[in-house]
Amino acid sequence: xxxxxxxxxxxxxxxxxxxxxxxxxxxxxxxxxxxxxxxxxxxxxxxxxxxxxxxxxxxxxxxxxxxxxxxxxxxxxxxxxxxxxxxxxxxxxxxxxxxxxxxxxxxxxxxxxxxxxxxxxxxxxxxxxxxxxxxxxxxxxxxxxxxxxxxxxxxxxxxxxxxxxxxxxxxxxxxxxxxxxxxxxxxxxxxxxxxxxxxxxxxxxxxxxxxxxxxxxxxxxxxxxxxxxxxxxxxxxxxxxxxxxxxxxxxxxxxxxxxxxxxxxxxxxxxxxxxxxxxxxxxxxxxxx
DNA sequence: TCCCAGGGTGTGG
DNA sequence: CCACACCATGGG
Numbered sequence: 001x002x003x004x005x006x007x008x009x010x011x012x013x014x015x016x017x018x019x020x021x022x023x024x025x026x027x028x029x030x031x032x033x034x035x036x037x038x039x040x041x042x043x044x045x046x047x048x049x050x051x052x053x054x055x056x057x058x059x060x061x062x063x064x065x066x067x068x069x070x071x072x073x074x075x076x077x078x079x080x081x082x083x084x085x086x087x088x089x090x091x092x093x094x095x096x097x098x099x100x101x102x103x104x105x106x107x108x109x110x111x112x113x114x115x116x117x118x119x120x121x122x123x124x125x126x127x128x129x130x131x132x133x134x135x136x137x138x139x140x141x142x143x144x145x146x147x148x149x150x151x152x153x154x155x156x157x158x159x160x161x162x163x164x165x166x167x168x169x170x171x172x173x174x175x176x177x178x179x180x181x182x183x184x185x186x187x188x189x190x191x192x193x194x195x196x197x198x199x200x201x202x203x204x205x206x207x208x209x210x211x212x213x214x215x216x217x218x219x220x221x222x223x224x225x226x227x228x229x230x231x232x233x234x235x236x237x238x239x240x241x242x243x244x245x246x247x248x249x250x251x252x253x254x255x256x257x258x259x260x261x262x263x264x265x266x267x268x269x270x271x272x273x274x275x276x277x278x279x280x281x282x283x284x285x286x287x288x289x
Numbered sequence: 290t291c292c293c294a295g296g297g298t299g300t301g302g
Numbered sequence: 303c304c305a306c307a308c309c310a311t312g313g314g
Contacts, residue, residue: 033295121295128294131312177310182297219297240295258296281295 010078017065017073023082024063025106026056032107032282034229036120036133037140037157048140049075050113051156053149066150077108077232089276092268096250097276100283109232109278114197115190116157117230118212121222122182131175138174139163164191182217189215197230205233220259234274237265243277246284 011018026045030038037048044057054067054075065072073079086101124132143158143166164187171180189195195215200208205227212223224238239247239258247253247261255261269276283289 124294125296126294126309127296127311128313131294134312172310175311178297178308179310217297221296225295238295241293242295285295 010073012069012073015066015069017069017076017078018059019063019065019076019078021058021061021063021106023106024076024078024108025104026058026063028104028107028282029076029110032104032278033129033285034278035110035112036129036136046150046152046154048154048156049110050116051145051147053147053152053154055150055152075111077111080108082108085272085275088272089269089279092276094251094268096246096283096289097269097280099289100279101276103288104279104282107279107282109234109275110229111232112229113157114201114226114230115160118186118190118197118218118226119157119163119183121225121229122186122217123176123179124225125179125182125217125219125222127179135175139171142170142174160187160190163187179217182215186215186217201231205231205235208233209236220262224262228274228277235266235271237262237269237273237277239265240281242281242284246280250284250289 009020027040030045030047035047039046044055047054047056049071052068052071054065054072056066057064065076082105086105089101090098120132120136123135140155140157143162144155147154147156164184166184168180168184171183176183186195190197195211200211203211208227208231209223212218212226213220218226221238221240224236227233227236228238237243239262244256244258244261247264251264253261253264265277266273
């Protein structure tokens with residue numbers, strides 16, 4: 001018997017999730033910069049997270065996700081009502097965030113693996129998205145496990161044990177550049193238990209951030225991204241070059257101090273900061289305004 | 290060729 | 303506390 005969640009019109013049956021497509025835009029959700037392991041194929045999408053793959057497509061007014069339904073129902077955050085979040089952001093009265101949420105109302109914040117998000121966003125520093133994706137994909141192909149689903153071959157994200165055992169030269173060969181020592185150090189810290197990501201989940205965000213900042217190669221922005229995308233907490237506002245431009249161009253901002261810019265937006269959007277950041281980041285990078 | 294990319298660390302003032 | 307050099311690498 002299919003499971004039916006009446007309020008959200010969520011239906012799960014035989015490894016297939018059906019969901020109203022108006023509240024889930026695959027393209028925007030995947031390409032807005034929060035995640036790197038996905039590919040657009042024809043009119044569908046393949047997404048890989050940890051050791052799992054799903055296939056996404058539309059069927060009329062329904063969004064369809066095929067794969068491990070329990071895993072991907074959580075991954076796509078399907079039990080959260082985003083219309084409430086969008087209303088809250090729009091009620092703050094800033095023109096650009098209202099425009100961004102209206103244009104990209106199908107963006108959802110994925111519930112990603114903490115470890116995978118941490119490694120991925122260390123790689124992201126001072127880097128561009130196509131290169132980040134390519135570097136991560138090469139890492140998975142070299143160190144992950146080969147798998148296949150729906151006739152598509154893919155590689156799982158490497159275990160932390162496997163990653164901690166490689167040397168810097170190997171990572172540099174994959175395009176890490178100077179980030180190789182950061183990623184190795186982080187993987188080894190997790191492996192040795194110096195950083196226990198699941199245990200850190202019990203800490204409030206400010207204490208969690210302190211712990212993340214103790215890892216060499218994780219600064220303010222990367223820590224905020226890990227907290228938002230890995231720990232799924234929205235009381236942070238990551239500031240990168242695009243947000244800095246946005247702050248200056250669209251919010252009459254003067255400061256170039258990224259910590260102050262982040263504080264400005266957190267005081268504006270409060271517990272919805274992370275969501276607001278993602279809509280604004282995507283809109284700015286897309287040239288919406 | 291130069292600039293930029295979902296920045297961070299280390300050093301000198 | 304602040305400013306700034308430096309860090310690899312490839313896409314545009």
